[in-house]
Amino acid sequence: MAQFLSGYAMYSFSSIVVFIGLATLLHLQFGVTGMVNFGVVGFFGLGMYSFGVFLIQYQIPYVISMLLATGLTGVVALGLGKIILDLDSQSILVATLAIATVVEDLATTEKWLTKGVIGLGTVPFPFNLGPYSQAAYFLLSLVLTVLIVLYASKLESAPYGRLLMSIRDNEPLAQSLGKSTSRQKLYFFAITSSLMGLFGTLHASNVHFLVPRMLGPGVTFTVWIALILGGRKRILGGLVGTLATIGLFDFVIETFVPIPASAQSQLMPVIKLWIYGLALMLILMYRPSGILGEKK
């Protein structure tokens, strides 16, 4: 039991829960409000790396580092959002993708701060419960993700949620009814992006060692694929999609399917991407609103 609680399973569960959190935040940004954030990993990575820098390089206490990193991500999102959010979707897509690339590049090149490709570590757990640390950390991530999902479900039938949906559906019409859509988009983008940063800080403790490779666009694509697969407009779309992708591959298959060690590292990632892509194509062709479908 103790072995299970400290082993790969718990690490894997923690990652899955973090990705469910990210996908649900993307649901809020894109599914509800229509903001095309293609820089998920930028905000996630900014939170993760700035947390690591605060904690390790500057020896700032754990919780304060976490809050600082989350806040910093929010401020960057606010600045970026101010410039781009009133542009059309394509421009927002490119700009967010660009900021994610900038974050990845900075993590690689600013060696004095991030130690570059050598990596930044070790990020400890915030508490030491011996063999139960990993499990306790999983529970912490789980609680946060559940809170985000609950928020999303409550938002759906709240005046604020209705306002965000009206922005997605017809922003000029919402404006003509007196809604200051630009400001609302900006604040919501900054808040949800900073929460992506918060999940980044959580992930940092889970992986213990930060390397720039983790900040590649693959994270963004995975979260997008999960959300589209699950259903972008559905509250549980991110959850279902993440379980069907990362949950299935990084946990179920890696744990229960006997794969020869040689194929494990070489072949599996390729096959995984191949199947993600195929699944995405099939969903877009035959069930464009995702596994969960349209709301009735």
Next chain:
Amino acid sequence: MAEKKLHIRNVAKSFSGRTVVDVADLTLGTHGIEGLIGPNGAGKTTLMNLIIHRLKMDHGQVIYFPNGKELDISNKRTDEIARLGIVKTNQVIQDFESLSIRDSLLLSLSTTKYEQFYKIFSENKLRKEAKGEIDTYLDYFRFENPGGHALSAGEKKLLDIIRCLVLKPKYLLMDEPTAGLSEEQTVKVIELMKRKTEEEDMSILVVEHDLDLIWNVSELVYFMAEGEILLQGTPEEIRKDRTVAVKYMGVSHV
């Protein structure tokens, strides 16, 4: 005669060199309902869009007089202007695809008091507060499925008008409000326009090609052609005018 609501000074707008609106001096809203007529391409919709700043004017000034105060709204955003009390119904159908009729009206009635990201438990309060008003409108205009979405083009058009009315505007711009409505709904809209302007502090500027409607509801009519306001007068005066006959009715009103 009521106090004037708007004063438009020297407002011009051109699209790629062609002047679409060029209004030197125009006072609006001294009557309950005023009509704005003119041939297609005269600049009627553009003028309305300039007032609510949906379009940016090349130069000029729009002065608004809410409750006797004087306020330059030339540089305000559409949403600010709406909150100040000037809104416009749309000629082309505009709707929120995922909002039901009631949701759409709740959106319109909701204010920033409710629309904060942390206020996710305020739905019941808003619904309770808005119920009476929404039900009044839904009872008045019989929607086919009042619990669901607006179905036909006509219903969407009605919903667009109601969304504006629940905002209790001081000045309402209506761009061809009855185009596409049934006879019965048209009568209801007209009756509502008259009642609202009589009972409340609301003035309406209506653009219509249905001239019978214009003659019937308007106390004052403006005639617009080639971007300029050429004439203004009572419906009788405008009706009898030569210029109007030649430029407008002579062509389209056989």
